[in-house]
Structure formats: structure tokens, C-alpha cells
Amino acid sequence: MKSYSIEELNNLLKGELIGHTTQQIEGPEQLQNAKNNHITFIGSTKYIKFWEDSKACAAVINDNLSVEPGDNRALIKVKNADLAMATILELYNPPAPEFETDIHPTAVIHESATIGDGCKIGANCYVGKNVALGSGVILYPNVCVFDETTIGDHTIAWSGTVIRERCIIGSHCIFHTNVSIGADGFGYRPSDDGRGLVKIPQIGNVIIGHYVEIGANSCVDRAKFSSTIVGDGCKIDNLVQIAHNSIMGRSCIMAGHSGLAGSVTLGDGVIIGGSASIKDHTTIESGATVGAGSGVMNNVKAGETVLGYPAQEAKAMLKQWVAMRRMAKK
Structure with missing residues (x-):
């Protein structure tokens, strides 16, 4: 089990250590559930009230908050407790599942596929014709x-x-369980006789940039023609x-259950x-925010925040x- 002293953690975070x-410290935990071998996090004033009753021996807090550490307890003040939390979580992150062999004997790999150095391919995987995997793909x-x-x-x-x-x-992407990339786009038109639907062929592809992360059970459909594109650094x-x-x-x-x-x-x-939900053929310009549960029917300007269904400028x-x-009260 990993454990660190408060001084070691403070050196990592480069914060201001208050108390001792x-x-x-054997791991991070939320304030209410922490034990005396845990470090916790306080990122805003609404969580300060939980510190006194918390059993945590230490907390990482925003440097604009005023909190007393208490007996045999310590605080690490940092500019952004949320980012510091990410650093601490990475420190205690358990190792990923191990591969007993780099390429499992049950994997089916086409003879024309190119497999880069250090790739790991698990049981019952399929790698098709002319596929190219870069170095270190898992x-x-x-x-x-x-x-x-x-x-x-x-x-x-x-x-x-x-x-x-x-x-x-692209490189350094993460696709979590059951992600679908490149399935047919949803394209149908009524038939001439009005008695059925005609499927529109979807002959494009999907292009995904570098450092993209896509959560479990999410779908990125291929284009009717040209490409569906997810840019560098997107988090889905x-x-x-x-x-x-x-x-x-x-x-x-893009947060859960949203859709384009x-x-x-x-x-x-x-x-x-x-x-x-975002209507088809809509443009949302850079830096804009769409509130949860909103339905965007029209274009959204750069930096604007919209809410509601149909979505409108937030203040309005x-x-x-x-x-x-x-x-309603009248």
C-alpha cells in the first residue's frame, strides 16, 4: 500500500503547509468519509463546515480560504485545490490491469495489419485488414x-x-468500455411510394485528434460523406x-446524455x-456554454451561455x- 508523509505531499504540490x-497518508477521500489516514480536499467555503468533524488528518485547500488545521492535522494551501486533487489522485492511482502476454493467442490479427512497437492486444480482439497501430497502443x-x-x-x-x-x-486517446466509433450515421428518407424508408448510405469516416477521451457507451457516427471530426483534447x-x-x-x-x-x-x-440536445446544422462558436438539459435550436455566439428549451441567452x-x-404564485 502506498503511503506518504504530509511533507512529501506538500513538496509534490508546492503548496504552503499549515500545521503538522x-x-x-494512505490515500485521498471525501471529507465526510475520510479516516485518519486520509487526505481530503476543500475547494470552496461551503465545505469548510465539514472539516471540524472530518477524521481526515490532512486537507488540500484553496489559498483564499481561512481554516484552522487542528491538533495533529495539517493543511496544504494551493491556488487550485481541484487541480491539486488531480495530482494526488494520480499519485495513488492503482496500476492498470496487466497483460500476461503482449498479444494474446486468441486475438485475430490480419496478416496485412501493422503493429507498432510495444503494443498490447488482449484476448478475443480483432484487428482487420490494413489496420495500422502506432507504438504502445493497448x-x-x-x-x-x-x-x-x-x-x-x-x-x-x-x-x-x-x-x-x-x-x-490520433495518439494518447482513451476510449472507455463499449465506445462505438464509425457506425453508420442515422440517415433515412421516405420511399417514393410512401410505404417505407430508404436508407441513405454513409460512406465517410471518423477522424479523432490527439489526447481525446471518450466515456463508456458513447457513439461517434461516421459521416455520410467526408468526415465526422473530434478535435484535439476533447473530453466526452x-x-x-x-x-x-x-x-x-x-x-x-460534452457531459453525459448530451447529443449532437x-x-x-x-x-x-x-x-x-x-x-x-443540439439541433442539426447548428453552429456553436468558440468558448460558448450550453446549460444542462437545454435544447439548442439556433446558432450560439462565441463566449455566450445559453439555457432552457428552446435555449436562449442565459440572463434572458x-x-x-x-x-x-x-x-404561478398569484
């Missing part, structure tokens, strides 16, 4: 990578992930839908809240909600 504890058991797909260095695909044909995946939560021909800029965030309809364009740094929507509450 002789307790060896495919956990039951991952499928279909024909003519390329995957960059040190990308990880967890079990159940399916990457369809002709996709282009579980159960997210990205439809055909959508384009995401760099470092966008076809041909949506996001600029850089766009934030989409949970369960938000909040005024409407206040007015409606007042009417």
Missing part, C-alpha cells in the same frame, strides 16, 4: 478495429470498443451521441452540459423563469 501531522480484451483504420501512439481502447473501417485515430462523457458530419473543435467538453445531431459544428472550448432565460414563478 505525524500520520502516514487494446483490452474484446476490442474490434476494422479494416484500414489507423490508430496513433499510446492510444488505449477498453473492452467492448468497436472502431469501424477507415477511421483515423458516458452515453453521449455525436452524429454524422458533426465537427468538434479543440478541447470541447447531424452536421453540428462546435468551435474550440465549447462546453455542453448534461442531457443537452433566467428572467423568464423568475417571471413564470411570480405568475
Whole structure:
């Protein structure tokens, strides 16, 4: 079990140490659940009230907060407790599952596939014709990578992930369990006789940049033609839908149960809240935020925050909600 002194952790965080504890710290934990061998985190004033009753021997806190450490307890003051928490969590992060062999004998790898140095391919994986894996790629058991797909260095695909044909995946990406990349876009038209639906072929692909992370059970559909694009550094939560021909800029965030309809364009740094829905052929410009549960029907300007269904500028929507509450009380 890993354990560190408070001085070792403070040296790592380069913070200001207040107080002292002789307790060896064996892991991080939230305030209410912490034991005396845990370090915890206080990022805002609303959590200060829990510190006195917490059993944690130490806490990382924002440097603008005023808290007394107490007997045999210590505080590490930092500029941003959330970022410091990420550093601490990484320190205590358990190792990933180990591969007994780099390439499991049950994996099916086409003879034309190119496998880079240091790749690990788990049991029952499938790697198709003319696939190219860069160095250090990890495919956990039951991952499928279909024909003519390329995957960059040190990308990880967890079990159940399916990457369809002709996709282009960047380096240092993480795809969590059961991610679907490159499935058909949802395209149908009524038949001439009005008695059925005609499927529109989806002949494009998906291009995913570097350092992209996609959560479990999320889907990125291939384009009808050209490419569905997810830009460098995007972070996508579980159960997210990205439809055909959508384009995401760099470092966008999409929270769980949100979705982009076809041909949506996001600029850089766009934030989409949970369960938000974006209408097809809509553009959301760089730095904009869409509140949770919102339905975006029109373009959103750069830096703007929108709320509601249909989504409107945040201040205007909040005024409407206040007015409606007042009417309901009459």
C-alpha cells in the first residue's frame, strides 16, 4: 500500500503547509468519509463546515480560504485545490490491469495489419485488414478495429470498443468500455411510394485528434460523406451521441446524455452540459456554454451561455423563469 508523509505531499504540490501531522497518508477521500489516514480536499467555503468533524488528518485547500488545521492535522494551501486533487489522485492511482502476454493467442490479427512497437492486444480482439497501430497502443480484451483504420501512439481502447473501417485515430486517446466509433450515421428518407424508408448510405469516416477521451457507451457516427471530426483534447462523457458530419473543435467538453445531431459544428472550448440536445446544422462558436438539459435550436455566439428549451441567452432565460414563478404564485 502506498503511503506518504504530509511533507512529501506538500513538496509534490508546492503548496504552503499549515500545521503538522505525524500520520502516514494512505490515500485521498471525501471529507465526510475520510479516516485518519486520509487526505481530503476543500475547494470552496461551503465545505469548510465539514472539516471540524472530518477524521481526515490532512486537507488540500484553496489559498483564499481561512481554516484552522487542528491538533495533529495539517493543511496544504494551493491556488487550485481541484487541480491539486488531480495530482494526488494520480499519485495513488492503482496500476492498470496487466497483460500476461503482449498479444494474446486468441486475438485475430490480419496478416496485412501493422503493429507498432510495444503494443498490447488482449484476448478475443480483432484487428482487420490494413489496420495500422502506432507504438504502445493497448487494446483490452474484446476490442474490434476494422479494416484500414489507423490508430496513433499510446492510444488505449477498453473492452467492448468497436472502431469501424477507415477511421483515423490520433495518439494518447482513451476510449472507455463499449465506445462505438464509425457506425453508420442515422440517415433515412421516405420511399417514393410512401410505404417505407430508404436508407441513405454513409460512406465517410471518423477522424479523432490527439489526447481525446471518450466515456463508456458513447457513439461517434461516421459521416455520410467526408468526415465526422473530434478535435484535439476533447473530453466526452458516458452515453453521449455525436452524429454524422458533426465537427468538434479543440478541447470541447460534452457531459453525459448530451447529443449532437447531424452536421453540428462546435468551435474550440465549447462546453455542453448534461442531457443537452443540439439541433442539426447548428453552429456553436468558440468558448460558448450550453446549460444542462437545454435544447439548442439556433446558432450560439462565441463566449455566450445559453439555457432552457428552446435555449436562449442565459440572463434572458433566467428572467423568464423568475417571471413564470411570480405568475404561478398569484
